[in-house]
Amino acid sequence: MSQLKIALEEIKETTNYFEDINQNYEICLKVIEECGEALPYVKWDELNLTKEQINNLYLLAVKQKGLSLKHVGEQTHEICIEAVRKNGLALMYVKKQTHEICIESVRVCGLALRFVEEQTETICIEAVKQNGVVLGFVEEQTETICIEAVKQNGLALQYVREQTETICIEAVKQNGLALQYVREQTPNICIEAIKQDGIALKYVEEQTKRCLFGSFKAI
Structure with a gap:
C-alpha cells in the first residue's frame, strides 16, 4: 500500500x-x-x-x-x-442565496426550506413536493402549495392553516389516517379516507357517521 x-x-x-x-x-x-x-x-x-x-x-x-x-x-x-x-x-452556509440555488436545495432536501431567506411559491412547491411536512415552514401558504404537500404526505394536513374540502380530499386520498386532522368533516372526505384505509373509520365523527350510514341506506 x-x-x-x-x-x-x-x-x-x-x-x-x-x-x-x-x-x-x-x-x-x-x-x-x-x-x-x-x-x-x-x-x-x-x-x-x-x-x-x-x-x-x-x-x-x-x-x-x-x-x-x-x-x-x-x-x-x-x-x-x-x-x-x-x-x-448546505444552503445554511450559502452566503448569497439565489432563486436557483434555493430551488436546487429544496429539491434535494425539503427541510432546507428552513434556511431559505426569501421564500417564493415556486420554492415552497418544490420543497413540499420533496417532503410534504415542511409545509409547516411555509410562511405564506396557498391552496396550490397545500395540495402539493398533502399529495406527497397526507399527514401534512395538520400544518394546513386554511383547510378546504379539496385539500382534505387530496390528503386522505394519500393517507386515510389524515382524517384525524380534518377540522370540518364531510361525507365525501370520509368516504375517500375509508377507501384509502379502513382504519380511518375510527376518526369519523358521530354526526358524519349518521350522514354516511343514512346515505348508504338510501341507496
Missing part, C-alpha cells in the same frame, strides 16, 4: 491527521476527492496555490461532502450549486 493510500485511510478516520502530512496540490486533490471533511486542514498559507487551484479544491470538497461549504473561503455560484446538489442542507 502506497504512503498516500495509508494517509488517506488515516484521514478518513481522523480528518485533522491531514495537517500532519506534507502537502502539495496533487496530494490535496486526491485527499479532498476522497474526504471533503479534510478541507479545513489544507495548509493554504504554505501551498502558494493559484485561484483556479483553490477553486478546484473547493469544488471537489463540496461535491464529495456538501456541508464542506462551511469551510469554503470564497464562494461562487457554481460551488454553492454543487454543494446543495450533494446535500440540500
Whole structure:
C-alpha cells in the first residue's frame, strides 16, 4: 500500500491527521476527492496555490461532502450549486442565496426550506413536493402549495392553516389516517379516507357517521 493510500485511510478516520502530512496540490486533490471533511486542514498559507487551484479544491470538497461549504473561503455560484446538489442542507452556509440555488436545495432536501431567506411559491412547491411536512415552514401558504404537500404526505394536513374540502380530499386520498386532522368533516372526505384505509373509520365523527350510514341506506 502506497504512503498516500495509508494517509488517506488515516484521514478518513481522523480528518485533522491531514495537517500532519506534507502537502502539495496533487496530494490535496486526491485527499479532498476522497474526504471533503479534510478541507479545513489544507495548509493554504504554505501551498502558494493559484485561484483556479483553490477553486478546484473547493469544488471537489463540496461535491464529495456538501456541508464542506462551511469551510469554503470564497464562494461562487457554481460551488454553492454543487454543494446543495450533494446535500440540500448546505444552503445554511450559502452566503448569497439565489432563486436557483434555493430551488436546487429544496429539491434535494425539503427541510432546507428552513434556511431559505426569501421564500417564493415556486420554492415552497418544490420543497413540499420533496417532503410534504415542511409545509409547516411555509410562511405564506396557498391552496396550490397545500395540495402539493398533502399529495406527497397526507399527514401534512395538520400544518394546513386554511383547510378546504379539496385539500382534505387530496390528503386522505394519500393517507386515510389524515382524517384525524380534518377540522370540518364531510361525507365525501370520509368516504375517500375509508377507501384509502379502513382504519380511518375510527376518526369519523358521530354526526358524519349518521350522514354516511343514512346515505348508504338510501341507496
